[in-house]
Amino acid sequence: MRKLGLILIVLLLMSGSCEKEEQIIVPQSGYDWPSNSRSYWPTDGWETASPGGLGIDENKLIKAREFAMNDDLMRSVIIVRDGYIGYEEYFHGGQIDASTNLWSCTKSFASALTGIIYDQGHIENTDQLMIDLMPDYPDFNKITLWNVLTMTTGLHWNEEGPLWVQWILSDDWVQEALERGFRKDPGESFFYSSGNSHMLTSLVKYKSGEYPGKIAKEHLFDPMGIQFTTQDPDTKYTNWQQYLEPLPQSWRTDNQGVECASFGLYLTARDMAKFGYLYLNRGRWEDQQLISEEWVIESTKDHVTDVYERYSYGYQWYLTRIDDEPAFLASGFGGQIIGIVPSLDMVVVLKYEAENPKDPVPGSDHDDMYLFELLVKAAK
Structure with missing residues (x-):
């Protein structure tokens, strides 16, 4: 496992007389993780408790609720604290059983699957060259798995428009992405790219011989009590609209039958909370270690700092602080x-109506992040 690798960003000002201080989210001692010895596990369903009984300030919660209600696109909010749902509400037609596209939250699930095949011994460490892991793709050149996980491959990329659709409809998403060329050398800088992320599920299939959806069902979803159905790997897509059709409790695939790492996983808000709870418990679920604690901890460290204002990046997870409490989140x-605040023993899930693909930028004062902050502050 690669040790914490920080990309130091130094800004020289006034002829080198000043330096920009690097912002570290996770302290050297790590998160203040809660105990993962639980009184119950929500495999068969979540138990609930009153907000006040879980130490959630109900006046602050009312403020957050009013903010959520005023957004016509808001669909669901869940707060899990100490293992219990302390607040859950569905807005403007949102429903408890609504299974919708998680969009780029899917990337964090792809990271989890990479951790699973690492635990199985298919990967030695994240310093391995991708060309050694997937030798059928010589264009990987000097890119490491760490570069892929941290969005530092230097890949040229467009997250929307004709080039995005061209990639989506291609026969081989990995090769199509690599043929875009590179804007920077590997490791030089962070640049968000769904093309990077899809290399992870492709790697899972390449090294394990199993489709990622099958591994996810067996090693994640079934143990956690999440309903999930894999897709026919022979499914072919000829237009972007096919990818936008609802696919409840399943996962879209590329034209090789490999699950999309960058978007396309459909789950309910309560399912999302279970995934967050798995990471809050450092990969443990009941008496099973579904993902190694080593991988969970390494995934949620500052690997690339200052990717946006107040944000660092781990292995397909964003890191931030809310009132000085370190948190990590999947964002779509x-x-x-799916936000996790270990020191507060807390998971927050937000779902909005979302039908057009264009990722919001974390840290740029979007309403979703403001609401997330309000909910976390209610638990302090």
């Missing part, structure tokens, strides 16, 4: 969030 287009 339109406001989808």
Whole structure:
């Protein structure tokens, strides 16, 4: 496992007389993790408790609720604290059983699957060259797995428009992405790219011989009590609209039958909360270690700092602080969030209506992040 690798960003000002201080989210001692010895596990369903009984300030919660209600695109909010749902509400037609596209929150699930095949011994460490892991793709050149996980491959990329659709409809998403060329050398800078993320599920299939959806069902979803159905790997897509059709409790695939790492996983808000709870418990679920604690901890460290104002990046997870409490989160287009605050023993899930693919930028004062902050502050 690669040790914490920080990309130091130094800004020289006034002829080198000043330096920009690097912002570290996670202290050297790590998160203040809660105990993962739980009185119950929500495999068969979440238990609930009153907000006040879980130490959630109900006046602050009312403020957050009013903010959520005033957003016509808001669909669901869940707060899990100490293992219990302390607040859950569905807005403007949102429903408890609504299974919708998580968009880029899917990337964090792809990171989890990479951790699973690492735990199985298919990967030695994240310093390995991708060309050694997937030798059928010589264009990987000097890119490491760490570069892919941290969005530092230097890949040229467009997250929307004709080039995005061209990639989506291609026969081989990995090769199509690599043929875009590179804007920077590997490791030089962070640049957000769904093309990077899809290399992860492709790697899972390449090294394990199993489709990622099958591994996810067996090693994640079934143990956590999440309903999930894999897709026919022979499914072909000829237009972007096919990718926008609802696919409840399943996962879209590329034209090789490999699950999309960058978007396309459909789950309910309560399912999202279970995934967040798995990471809050450092990969443990009941008496099973579904993902190694080593991988969970390494995934949620500052690997690339200052990717946006107040944000660092781990292995397909964003890192930030809310009132000095370190948190990590999966973030998807339109406001989808799975936020984990270890020191507060807390998971927050937000779901919004989202039908067009264009990822919001974390840290730029979007309503979803403001609501997330309000909810976290209510638990302090």
